[in-house]
Amino acid sequence: MLERPAAGRLVLARKTVNDYNKHIATRLAKLAAASSTGLLPITGPVAGGVYFKDGRVIYAESSRTPPSAQAQVDLVLAPAPLARAERPAAMAHATATVDGDGTQARPLLAAIAEAGEATIDAALDLLSSRSTCARFRPAKAPPAGRAVSISVDDLLAEIMRRRRLLMQLESVTADAVVARTTKLAAQRVQVSALDWALLIRVRPGTTPRDLAWELRRSVFATTTDVHRLVGLGLLSVGDPNVRTKLVTFPQAMRPAQVEGQPAGVSFIRALSDQKGGTAMTRASKSPAHRQARSQPRGHRSGQGSDGQSSGQPRGLGSQA
Amino acid sequence: MLTPVTAIDGFLLACLIDPSTGLILASAPGQGDISLPTAAAGAVDISYVLAVLAAQLAAHEELEDVIVTFSNHLHLIRPVKQEAAQRVLLLVILDRRRANLAMARHEIRGFCANLA
Numbered sequence: 055m056l057e058r059p060a061a062g063r064l065v066l067a068r069k070t071v072n073d074y075n076k077h078i079a080t081r082l083a084k085l086a087a088a089s090s091t092g093l094l095p096i097t098g099p100v101a102g103g104v105y106f107k108d109g110r111v112i113y114a115e116s117s118r119t120p121p122s123a124q125a126q127v128d129l130v131l132a133p134a135p136l137a138r139a140e141r142p143a144a145m146a147h148a149t150a151t152v153d154g155d156g157t158q159a160r161p162l163l164a165a166i167a168e169a170g171e172a173t174i175d176a177a178l179d180l181l182s183s184r185s186t187c188a189r190f191r192p193a194k195a196p197p198a199g200r201a202v203s204i205s206v207d208d209l210l211a212e213i214m215r216r217r218r219l220l221m222q223l224e225s226v227t228a229d230a231v232v233a234r235t236t237k238l239a240a241q242r243v244q245v246s247a248l249d250w251a252l253l254i255r256v257r258p259g260t261t262p263r264d265l266a267w268e269l270r271r272s273v274f275a276t277t278t279d280v281h282r283l284v285g286l287g288l289l290s291v292g293d294p295n296v297r298t299k300l301v302t303f304p305q306a307m308r309p310a311q312v313e314g315q316p317a318g319v320s321f322i323r324a325l326s327d328q329k330g331g332t333a334m335t336r337a338s339k340s341p342a343h344r345q346a347r348s349q350p351r352g353h354r355s356g357q358g359s360d361g362q363s364s365g366q367p368r369g370l371g372s373q374a
Numbered sequence: 375m376l377t378p379v380t381a382i383d384g385f386l387l388a389c390l391i392d393p394s395t396g397l398i399l400a401s402a403p404g405q406g407d408i409s410l411p412t413a414a415a416g417a418v419d420i421s422y423v424l425a426v427l428a429a430q431l432a433a434h435e436e437l438e439d440v441i442v443t444f445s446n447h448l449h450l451i452r453p454v455k456q457e458a459a460q461r462v463l464l465l466v467i468l469d470r471r472r473a474n475l476a477m478a479r480h481e482i483r484g485f486c487a488n489l490a
Contacts, residue, residue: 167392167399167462174397212397219396244432246425248461275394282422286429319422321396321415 074181074217079210081187085109086206093194098185102176105196111204113169113196114176119273120266121197122172170202175272178213216274219324225291226281228263228273232256232289239287252279253288281319376402378485379466384473386447389414390454391463393421399462408447408467417451417465439479446470450478454486464489 078096082104085094089109096102102116115121204212220227234256245253255268266276283289379388380402387408389401396418401410417440424437442449448470454462466482 167397170399171392171395171397174395215396240430240432242432243429244434245429246461249429272395275392278394282425286426321418321422322412324396325411325415 074213075183075185078181078185078187082111082206082210085190086111090190090192092190092192093196094190095188096180096183096185097188098183100179100183100185102180102185104177104180105194107203109206111173111177111206111209112202114173114180115196116176116179118263119175119179120172120270121176122169170204171272171275173202173204174209174212174216175274177209178216178274181210181213182217215324218326219278219319219321220274222319222324223277223281226262226277226284228266228277229261230291231259231261232280232284232291233258233260235287235290243286243288245283245286245288248279249283249288252276252283256289278319375400378488379464379482380404382466382468382473382478382481384448384469384471384478385466386469387413387465387467389465391418391465393418393453393461393463406467406469413449413467414465417449417463420451421453421463439482441475441479444470448473448475448478450482452482452486454489462489 081094085106086109090106091108092106094104094106096104096116100116100118102114104111105113226232234253251269252265255265262277262280263273265271265280266273269276280289284291376388376390379385386404386406387402387410388404389410390399391397391414392399396415398410398414401414403410420440420442421437424440428435428437437453439453440449440451442451446469448468450464450466450468452464452466454464464482464486466478468478
């Protein structure tokens with residue numbers, strides 16, 4: 055649900071973890087199943103597109119998330135040739151090329167993190183919107199040097215994990231106005247260089263999304279960092295000088311109210327939903343997923359040798 | 375990328391994680407049945423708490439590493455020095471019976487210095 059408050063700022067209201075754009079998710083799954091190559095444009099309140107190569111997502115862009123600044127490193131990857139159990143995560147090609155003394159490792163690691171994060175961040179934004187898919191454009195390529203390779207299943211699983219994490223952040227959303235606290239509870243506080251970079255950029259009416267654009271960082275990562283700074287008492291949500299209607303969760307949906315679970319942010323808790331499984335659309339699941347689902351618990355073939363279950367997020371990891 | 379870490383005595387699992395998102399950037403699974411996503415998420419949660427602790431202590435010190443001791447495993451978490459906009463955590467899980475903690479820390483420190 056989109057609301058336009060008095061100040062004119064667009065605030066995206068979150069509802070539930072499963073309240074994502076199933077239309078786009080279904081379309082992505084179908085393009086993956088068809089091993090498509092090209093661009094799926096997304097139009098509507100949040101515009102953007104998802105680029106495919108041989109059925110794998112190689113890049114995604116959204117009008118509301120910063121693109122990858124890493125335009126010089128060519129990370130266009132071939133589809134992973136190995137089976138999922140052997141190579142469960144995306145980008146195995148990229149990291150496999152830097153084995154050795156590690157001298158090339160950091161720039162490539164930074165490039166992977168940046169390009170992959172930009173894609174996942176954009177996909178999260180697109181799938182959290184009410185936008186719709188336009189006609190698929192075959193053979194359309196992404197901007198040079200901005201491609202990664204992620205399977206649609208992995209991408210959707212990661213998006214669901216992030217949505218579960220965002221649910222825990224309560225009133226700190228990407229579009230919530232934040233302000234620097236004028237009086238600190240403690241006499242002194244130590245912050246990291248990144249925290250400092252965020253703090254000095256907070257002006258009246260600033261949101262985590264604004265900070266992300268300014269620092270060319272992921273909106274999701276910036277939101278979680280801002281949440282930590284709010285927890286430290288360095289930032290507060292809401293600016294008295296800007297009349298913005300902030301949307302918070304209903305009481306029943308707040309993390310503190312979830313049965314048997316403590317309040318606060320937990321990445322472990324974000325791994326699975328409240329029922330212990332993962333939430334994905336039926337259409338977004340591959341035949342392998344469906345087969346694994348039909349097997350009794352504890353005997354699912356999706357659980358690889360590394361202990362990753364088929365529904366668990368795999369991120370951008372690679373096996374070294 | 376993580377090959378040097380896999381040579382550490384008692385190595386079971388290692389991964390590089392983005393602490394802001396919890397995203398696993400690279401991993402090197404070894405033997406054992408440890409869940410990589412769970413271990414990585416746990417490491418991020420620990421670093422999250424310690425970042426708050428470091429902020430509140432304000433002792434002009436930086437977190438060097440974290441050692442979590444289970445009866446059979448050691449979890450070593452170490453921030454890899456990165457530029458301000460990109461932070462990375464290294465998680466290494468070792469078999470406690472076969473690992474030499476001092477040597478492991480030394481090797482991990484060297485690996486992180488190389489990576490940074």
